[in-house]
Structures are given as C-alpha cells and as structure tokens.
Amino acid sequence: MAEKAPGVLAVIHHGNAPTLYRPDNDFMSASKPGEARVVFEDDRVHYSGQYVAIIVAETLEQARYAAELVQVSYAVEDPTIETDAALDSAYLPDEFFGEKLTTTRGDPDVALSRAAVTHAATYTTPIEHHNPIEPSASVAVWNGDELTLYETTQWVAGARKTVAQTLGMPEEKIHIVSPFIGGGFGCKGFVWPHSILSAVAAKRVNRPVKLNLTRKHMFSACGHRSETKQYVQLGAERNGRLVAIDHDTVVQTSMVDEFVEACGNTSRFLYSCPNVRVRHRAVRVNVATPTPMRAPGENPGLFALESALDELAYLLNMDPVELRIVNHADVNEQARRPWSSKYLKECYRMGAERFGWAKRAPQPGSMRDGNVLVGWGMATATYPGIRSPGAAKVRLLQDGHVDVVSATQDMGGGTYTTMAQIAADVMGIAIERIRTVLGDSLLPPAPVSGGSMTTASILPATRKAAQDALSKLRHLAATMPASPFTNRRPDDIVAEGGRVFPKGAHPSSGLPYEDVLKRTNQTEIEGEGYTEPGPERDKYAFQSFGAQFVEVRVDPEIAKVQISRVVSAFDVGKIVNAKTARSQGYSGVVMGVGVALMEHTVYDSRDGSIITSNLADYAIPVNADTRSIDILFVDKPDPFIDSDGLGARGLGEITVTGVAPAVANAVYHATGRRIRDLPITPDKLL
C-alpha cells in the first residue's frame, strides 16, 4: 500500500536494499559505525525504534503518510529490557577505547576489612539522551559514482571511511560536508544508519534525498547513555587517607554491538590510594546501542565516587574539600607517571574562595534562609587531556585575506573562532582578515570533535601551518628582484605584524604580505601544519581537573530544589579564548543540572519502547533551572601537551562531570537526605 501512496518514489527495506557491508568497527582506524549491525542486514528486530523500512517521497508529508501504510508482521519474542532481568548473564567486557575495564591494584578486600572507617553504597543513574536541538540529518547527492553527503557529523573523516566501507566504495569517491553542527554531545560522533539510508535512497531514486531524524528518532537512532548501577566501597584511616576504593559497575549494552559506560576508570587515579579495584560488567538488553555522551564514564562515574567521598567526609567528620586535599594524587598511581601538569589544589582554593565555602556550617539542615534550607556541596571534576594527530592549512591570498582550513568540526564550542585567533596571532594580522573553513572531508584530516581533543589537536597544527606560510613567504620574498630583499637569504627576512621586511630594519622599510604575492605573481601561499602526540605520552599522564561548588535552596514543604549558585574552577591548561571557554563551562553546568535534577529516559519494560521520546516528557533544563553560574580557570599552560608551547587541553566535557554529585551533596547538606539515584526529582524528597 505504501508503494502506491501519492508521491512515493521508493520503499526500501531488508528485502530490496542493496548489499551493504559491515564496516570496521574500530575507532582508532577511523571507521566507527554507531552500531555494528548494518541497517536492513536481515529481518531480525532487536529493539524498539530499529529501522524496518524507509520511504522516499516527493514531499515530507507524503513520506510520513506512506510510512503509516507500511505493514510489518512480527514473530514476537520475549525481550530483555531491564538490567535486573539480565543480571545473571552479565559479562566482563574487556576494553573501552583501549582502556582495560577491570583492574585491581593492591588488595582492596584486605584493606577494606582493616580500614578504620568504611562506606559502601549503590549509586544509580538513568538512561539519558543527548538531545541536541538540531536533530541529525543527512542529504545525499550522487554524481555518477561519486557521493556527497551533507551531514551533521562530529567527524567528517570517520564518516567518510565508515560510509565508504558500508557502501563498498572507495573512500576517494565520497565527500562529507558538515560545516556547522547544532550541538552533538556525542550522538553525532559515529556513523548511524540514517547516513547510509540517505545514500541508498538517493541512489535508488536517482536524485538527491534528504533524511532528517524526528525528535522521536533521536531517542532510538543515534545512541544514548546507558543506565548505570555502581556499588562503591571506600575504606579510610581516621585522618581521612583512603586505603581502599572498590568501584563495581553494571551497565547495559545492546544485542548488536558493545558500548560500555566506563564509570570506574577514573576511580583508579583520581585520588591517592594503594588498593583499588575497578570492575565493569555489562548486560545485553533489547535496546539500541549506547554511545558516548558528554564525558562518557566520568559523568555517571563521578556521581558515584564523589557522592561516596561526601558520605565518607561525614563519617569522618571532615570537610569535603579537606578530605579531597588529603587524598590528592601527586602522580597518576595507575599509570605510574607524573602528571604533565596539575593544579587541582588551586581549583579547590579558587572555587572555595569565590563560593565562600569557609562559611559553611557542616551539619545538614543547619543553614537556613527563612523556611528555605540552604545546602552547599562540592565535587571534583576531571576528564583526560586527549590529543590526536591533526592537520590544518593556512593560505595567504593576494588580496590580503587568509584562509584557515581543516577537516575538523565546530559543534558550537568555538573551533572557528579559536583557529582564526591562533592564525591571526601568528601572522600578526587582524582576525577580520581570516576566513576559517571547516567540516569538509576534502580538507586536511582532523580527528573527531569528541573526547575534548580538538583544542589540543588542531590548534598546534593551525599554528604550525601559519608559521609555515610565513616561512614560505620569506622564501618567496628572497626571490624578489629589485626589492628591499635583494641579496638576502630567507633567514635574514622577517615576516610579522602583516609586513615582510629585512631583519634589523624598520617594518616600514618592507612590504605588506600581499604585496610580496602580487609582485611575484603568486596567487597564494599555502602553509601546512601537521602535529601529533609523541613520546611525551609515555612519560606523563595528561588529565584535566576541576572543582565544582553548588548551592541549592530547598523548600522542604513542597520538595522543591532550586540550584541557586554554581562555582566551577578548572585546570585545563592555557585558556585560548576566555569567552568560548567560559561558554563551554556554562553549557556543562547547565547540562549537569539536567543530569542532577531531571533527565531520564523511560523504556516501557514490556517491549522496550521509549515512552518519553520528546522534549516535553524528557525534561532538559530551562533558564529558570539555573541562576548564577561562575566559571573560573587556573589558566596555566600544560608544558607537555604539545611541543608548540600552546599548552592548552580541551574543556568540552570536564565541565559537566562534577555537577551532579555536587548537587546531590548539596541536597544532602540542605536536607539530610542522601539521594543515590538520579535524577533528584520531587518525589524523592518528600
């Protein structure tokens, strides 16, 4: 019936789809589908929301109408939806992006049994969805055997390779374009079926096809964060020194791939502790495959660990900040390496001072404003200082403009701005003269815009490319006959501040950059920059740190929590741009408020349907949910993160990591109620 509906051009399903191939499922080789199973691979349905057919029609309305006419018959089987129902079959996954998921250092059992003070509790976090306001979309355009995909991807290079392998095409025949992204948070990092389907559909109907995910699809077709159940045991001496940490996590993964929310990995090194066991178990359930979501692992993992630390502080009758300072890890004890740079104590100090932490009365319920209970809580924030190989080019044009290009992406975090800023700094010209072009697989290769790695990976390459352009400009100047540079070697020529001039001479004796091009009949000069991490990675541990302080005002009679103040202090190396950095901070805090107070996806346990798949039933924070947000930075360069002296680590993800535990700790301080199950909704505070 659907095929005969008005305007319908094609109905594609497993029975008539072209042959598709499972691509390499390997992040490190830049081929990474969101889900290993290829769309329309067979007639098995593994979860609610899985694609069973795609309709192409002249208009969106016609396609939607025809989709309703598709008849699907199922042989129904009993699904497994809830973690508890699958616990018996829980297994130990091996690795998460190269990190072992189960490790033991020392003997935590003995240490726990002998510890003067112990704390043990289970912390749970719900399924969450990224929900960028821009839904994922793909426009496929074929030109002969060449394919252009206009995408909403955080990784054009990954998309190109993954799509090529899935379609069985040479990579060179595929062009991915993704110049702007309206938020991603991880759900646009890997290649999800819609990108394959738009290409298949466009081929089938022999014209361009646009495929937009609806908000409902955004809940089933591009990943989510698994729910987590984390059993945390801490052992400490009376003076607060940790003697044991045991962090045991159970997460969900799908029937068709494996993604593990690595909650415990941070617990191995965040504090100094001789006996640490981290274990992750996964259960397979009939839901779509989880995927990275802003600070995968750290976000729910720190909710558990930092809540547990707060509980331990009360058992010890110790200030929560002091407890963390007592257990400060001077080196990474898991990797057995010194930190490249670490100013966590400075974060505690700066944050506490701005917040006014010294005035905190420790007793729960002891700080009041009329009938309102005031609670102050804090948590440590952390995220790795990841860096990847990356390339950029800087082109100086005859009209004086400069193009900065790279296949990196901007999700709204400010990559366009910071790249232009770096190039402008190196070249000594106004930023208005710089045009940045990103998000195109034809440009110099760059890593995924994920893992907070863009700043450390792409800005050094940009700097190098700008320096290379100036070097080439000096060489070009040296070839100019009858010029101020006659008989000068390139080394005796200076290019800075927009002018080329003889070394030792006044800049005014030389020429503007563009005049060198004009007078040598060159249309442009292209500087190339490629940088990659080196042996420093084996010498140092690269990690960002922070401290987040939260004030809540709880109206206990009506179970209402207002987050009135958040102060965050971060050590993320050198700050390249204070404004874009602060904005990342604000966004992480707002997202953290969502994690703390409201975000949770509900699957009907009978069939795995997502029954809250819209932005009314899945609440994310509105303006009224946050009030004052302060973002502070230590702003000291990391001397080893890059060899170019930039010293900047990324800060996309760390900003969210400590918010939820700080809120939960503040709620406890206000009310004496310890909420170990996120989100902290009114029903839990009655």
Place this chain on the structure above:
Amino acid sequence: MHPFSYEKVTNEHEALERARLGKATFVAGGTTLVDLMKLNVEVPTALVDINGLPLNQIEDRSDGSIRIGALVRNGDLAHDSRIQSRYRVLSQAILAGASAQLRNMATTGGNLMQRTRCYYFRDPVYPCNKRQPGAGCAAMDGYNRIHAILGASDTCIATHPSDMAVALVALDASVHIRAANGERVVPIMEFHLLPGDTPDRETVIRPGELITYVTLPSGPFGPRSAYVKLRDRASYEFALASAAVALQLEGTTVRSARVALGGVATKPWRALEAEQVLTGAAANKATFLNAADAALTGAVPRRHNAYKIELAKRAVVRALADALTH
C-alpha cells in the same frame, strides 16, 4: 499525518454550519491539535479555523462577572489587570503552564479541550481506551508515574493536563456552548467528564458544538487565592501535582473556601471534602493539613505514582498558606 482539508471561517454561523455538515474539527491556537495530528492520535479529515471569529474580548458584565471570549489567548488572559487583581489564582495558573510562546497561541476554549499527556495515549502503537474504546489501557500496568490517583476508572488513569482549568474549577466558572439550535451554559465542574466506561468522552461538548465564552462569577474571594504547581523542572513542565485555592475569611475563620487539584486527577478536580473541612474552621496550618488530607481521601495510587498523594497534599497546604498571607 493524514491528508485533511482546511478552511477559515469568520462568524459563528459559518463555523456551526461546517460542523453540522461534516466531520469538521475546530482549530484555534492549534497547540494541542496539530501536535496530536503529527502523532496520528487525532486524524481529522477537515479542519475549520475559527481564529477569525469575534470571540477575543474580556468583558466586564453588569452583574460583576467577567466574560472571556473563547479565543482570548492564554497570555492575554493571564496578564489582564482585572484577572490579576480579582482572580489571582487564574492568572497564576495560566502563567505556570507551557511557555510564553505557547501561551501566546493557546486559547481559552482550546485550553479546556486539552488532551492528556499520557505516554500511551500519545503513541498509537499502544492500546488506549481513550483513543480507541475497548482497546485496553497500557498505562494501567505500564509506567504510570505521571498518572491519576483521583477519578480514575478501570479503563483509564490519564490525568487532565490543564492548569487554567484547575483555577476555573476553583472559581466556579461557567462554559458557554453554542450549537446550531441555541446556546447552553455548563458549570465548569460538569464540563469535564470522569472516564468511567467512556474515557473517549472527555467533555460534555457534542459534535458540532462550539465553546464561545467562559464566565467568571464575581466571587467573594477577591485577591485571596493562589495556585501552586509542583513539577520536575522550574518552568515549561506539566504538573506532577497542583492546587488552586480561594479563601473567604471572617476574621481568622474561613467563611468559605475553594480547593481544586491538577496533575493528579482524570479531570480538573474540585476537592469538596477539603472545602468542607475549611469552612468554619480557623485559618491555620493545622486546618490546612486536615483539608489536604480530606482532599486526597479517595486517592488510589498505581505502581509508580503513590508519591502524588503526599505531593498533592503539600501543594494544597502551600496554596492555602499562600492565599491566606496574600
């Protein structure tokens, strides 16, 4: 989404004529209807746009009442100075609902016709007696954290989502309904129906009828009224529980009171038991607690919504305290 026809009308006669002739569905602000059409929950074959009807005035009547045109936008109603000063609870309730953008579109009549936020009602994959009588109810044994604890039946436990209607119930408003053969006036308490065996019938509106006005009587409550809404986020969120109250005092004694509940019942809920407790009693916290208990006496929780009993009580007590001190 299914194909449908669309037509604008400019007077009541035209509107009623269209409704009489075929299966026409009126559309005003469209904030509920269009949403549900996209979800295939509502599949009208003909839409009649009534935004052109002259029903957008708020008028003082000689008997002291106020007559609100069915097309008065929620935002305009909430910000009207007469409503703010004489019917505070109504202004508060409207402003507690939706967002500014939605309130600027949604109308007084349309708000009364809002349909439930029950997940299972809004997803045609699931059986729903409201959508398809006799099909069964997926919420009954499903995830029912947001569902009703008052007024439910064996066929339906969906809550009524409106804030405005809860305040109108507390204010004893009347709904004017026009049909081709004349007008009738229905007290707001009788306007919405309990689900009973016919959860598909949500109001007394019959096919072809049009809401024209809502009138607010000149009550004895003055500004002493309040709306308290408790929910999962600070704004732009449906109620988990809400209370609309109004108090008339004689010294420190309650002479008369109105208590209505939202977010917990299958229709905007008038808590007459609570009003009886309040009437003649001292206006203090102890009385308010008793009234709250009375209001929830008949509550029947399901698996995930037992918390609503306590939460609704808290809303009642807070609203009464707020009305008292205002």
